[in-house]
Amino acid sequence: MSETPAIEAFNSVETWAEAIAARLAETLGAAVRDHGRALFTGPGGSTPAPVYRRLAATDLDWSKIAVTLVDERYVPETSPESNARLIRDVLLQDKAATARFIPLYTPEVTVDRAAIVAAKALGDAGGRFDAVLLGMGEDGHICSMFPESPTLKTLLTPTLKPTVLGVPHGRDGMAPTLERLSINLPYLMSAGRVILGLKGAAKRRVFEEQAQGDPKTQPIAALIAAGVPLEVLWTEEG
Ligand SMILES: O=C(O)[C@H](O)[C@@H](O)[C@H](O)[C@H](O)COP(=O)(O)O
Numbered sequence: 001m002s003e004t005p006a007i008e009a010f011n012s013v014e015t016w017a018e019a020i021a022a023r024l025a026e027t028l029g030a031a032v033r034d035h036g037r038a039l040f041t042g043p044g045g046s047t048p049a050p051v052y053r054r055l056a057a058t059d060l061d062w063s064k065i066a067v068t069l070v071d072e073r074y075v076p077e078t079s080p081e082s083n084a085r086l087i088r089d090v091l092l093q094d095k096a097a098t099a100r101f102i103p104l105y106t107p108e109v110t111v112d113r114a115a116i117v118a119a120k121a122l123g124d125a126g127g128r129f130d131a132v133l134l135g136m137g138e139d140g141h142i143c144s145m146f147p148e149s150p151t152l153k154t155l156l157t158p159t160l161k162p163t164v165l166g167v168p169h170g171r172d173g174m175a176p177t178l179e180r181l182s183i184n185l186p187y188l189m190s191a192g193r194v195i196l197g198l199k200g201a202a203k204r205r206v207f208e209e210q211a212q213g214d215p216k217t218q219p220i221a222a223l224i225a226a227g228v229p230l231e232v233l234w235t236e237e238g
Contacts (some may be wrong), residue, residue, distance in 0.1 A: 021054035044083025111166035144182035
């Protein structure tokens with residue numbers, strides 16, 4: 001059984017965001033140097049913006065870096081719910097403006113068709129992430145791996161190929177409220193570096209609890225059991 005990763009604590013959002021951005025930049029810079037290109041993926045939500053702002057201001061050869069998302073709501077970029085909108089507004093600015101963006105959402109007739117299109121686009125971009133930033137919901141979901149979701153089991157199956165799957169919206173008020181697109185666990189297993197950024201005491205507790213959970217139903221436990229190279233950086237500041 002793989003060890004639960006140690007939680008690295010930072011005493012402010014500033015130092016926490018600086019540390020995450022520096023590690024992601026180090027890995028992306030090395031990938032561009034060694035392979036001539038790099039692929040980065042990150043989350044939406046309310047957590048990553050300070051990291052994205054610092055990454056955008058970092059001197060990298062962004063013209064050789066492609067950026068995508070770990071998950072997306074099945075909505076166009078014009079929607080305030082769009083994660084792509086966050087990436088374009090905060091990360092693809094400043095020095096990072098020349099990076100290529102690969103959306104997960106495309107206006108296909110169904111979320112499953114959009115997932116097939118996204119899976120091909122990521123495959124065409126190399127099919128492996130050099131660096132991944134993850135967030136986590138207070139229910140322990142990462143990407144769009146939601147508890148009770150009918151897609152969870154497939155998303156957490158370690159033996160499948162890296163891909164993107166459509167996730168239906170939750171029933172009877174269960175999350176997610178919108179249909180989603182999500183990368184699966186094999187994409188995290190094959191990544192060069194995976195950083196989980198957590199803010200607030202509640203999320204630290206959820207991480208510690210779920211790390212001991214069932215890898216078949218709890219994403220954090222699944223990542224650990226699958227040997228994902230997870231670095232956990234946390235700050236008390238919410
Ligand atoms: O589409 C999303 O909502 C995000 O990509 C999602 O996976 C996020 O990482 C968690 O939900 C945490 O969200 P917060 O950072 O807002 O707590």
